Amino acid sequence: MLFNRSSIRANKPHAPSKYLSISERRNLIGLWTRRGLLVLSLVLICLFPLRLDALAKGELGAKEARNLIRRVAGFELPSGAVRVRAITPSGSTEAVVVAQIETAFRFESDDEDRWRIVEIRTGDRRWEDVDLLLRAARGEVSAGPSPEGSAIARSRAVGNLDAKLAREMIARLAGIELPSDAVRIKEVSSLYKSAVVVAQVMTEFRFVRGSDKKWRVAGIRTNDGEWTDVERTLLTVNEEKARRARAELEMVAAALDSFRRERGFYVVADNSNTLLDQLNPRYLPRVIRLDPWQRPFLYEGERDRYLLRSAGADGETGTADDINVSSQGQTVGNAAP
Known part of the structure; x- marks a missing residue:
């Protein structure tokens, strides 16, 4: 019994073979691909319903954190300085995030070769006084140099x-007990009596979600210590800086x-660099x-x-x-010369 090619195609419409044309093969492959993607999507939805539900509710994600x-x-x-390790939600308006923070600390040594941590890097070519931050976290306003009983003084150490x-x-500065993986040193660069240390410190952040549906960092801590209020600390820091x-x-x-007493006039300039040069x-x-x-x-002088x-x-x-x-005295807020 003889079969022609058309009868073979009619009896086996779904199986690709050497008797199908190129366009027919492409159509079948496209059909199978679309079906495969549909099945994969259904599987993912079944496997991760909680994650999709969390996104719909606006829960805190790693990128936003x-x-x-x-x-x-x-x-x-x-962006590479912050690595989110874990997010633990607490209801729909709070979450605790564990993150590894990489930044630099500036060290100085005194005449007795005692090292102390003086600054922390907060951005590109930006450094912050560590003692000021510690005092602000305790709600204190600095009135002068660090006393011997301060955290900075207690963190001094002698040696190479x-x-x-x-x-x-x-670790001592952050209240972290060693041995611990919460503090890791990447690099130490020393020059005479100063040094810059690049370190990674594991830190916890408490997030809250406001009535505007936006997340913000409300607290910071290390080693399961007490939470430091971010807004209060920043306010205290700015008061001291002012x-x-x-x-x-x-x-x-x-x-x-x-x-003026010597020259009979003030420095005439429109910038502080010229002023200081004079x-x-x-x-x-x-x-x-x-x-x-x-x-x-800023300076404006006539x-x-x-x-x-x-x-x-x-x-x-x-x-x-x-x-x-x-020249008329001290003011707060906008003023004109």
Whole structure:
């Protein structure tokens, strides 16, 4: 019995064979591919219904948590510096995130070769006073140098600053008991009496979701210690920085008064660099170019008047947190020379 090609195609419409044309083969392959993707999608939905439900409810995800941690309390860390290890939700409005933070610590040694941690890197070429942060976390405002009983003083150590000693000092500062993987040292770069240590510190962050449905970091802690209130700490830090900025501006103002007594006029300039070049070192032994927020001080001066200004915590002039010292006295907020 003989069969022609058309009868073979009619009896076996779903099986590809050498008797199918190229277009027919492509159609069948496309059909099978679409069916396979549909089945795979159904399987994924069945396997991960909780994750899809969480996304629908707006629960905190790793990417959002990482971005918020990078910018917590004025920090501006690179994205690679924060690695989210775990997220533990507590209802729909709270969550605890465990993350590994990589940053640098600046160490200094005194004449007795005692090392101490003085600064932590908060962003690109930005450093923060560690003692100020610790005092602010306790709700204290610094009135001068660190006392011998402070956390910085207690964290001093004598010896060659290698990875082991740096790890011990950072752990002690953070309240972490060793041995522990919560502190890891990546690099130690020393130069005479100073050093920069790149370290990774495991940290917990408490997130809360406000009425606006947005997440924010409310607390920070290490080693299961007490939660540090982020907003309160930042407020205290800025209050102390404002106090320091006023004191530094008054020093420059006193130098300007001395300049005028000798010359008969104030420094005429529209920037602080020109001002400091005129005042230092005769009238102002210490060069003060940046305010406590690491921004240049502003200066506008004429022969008979001047205005010195720090833009304050928000970095914008003409706002309520400006710190102004002028030939007419000291003011807070916007002012004109």
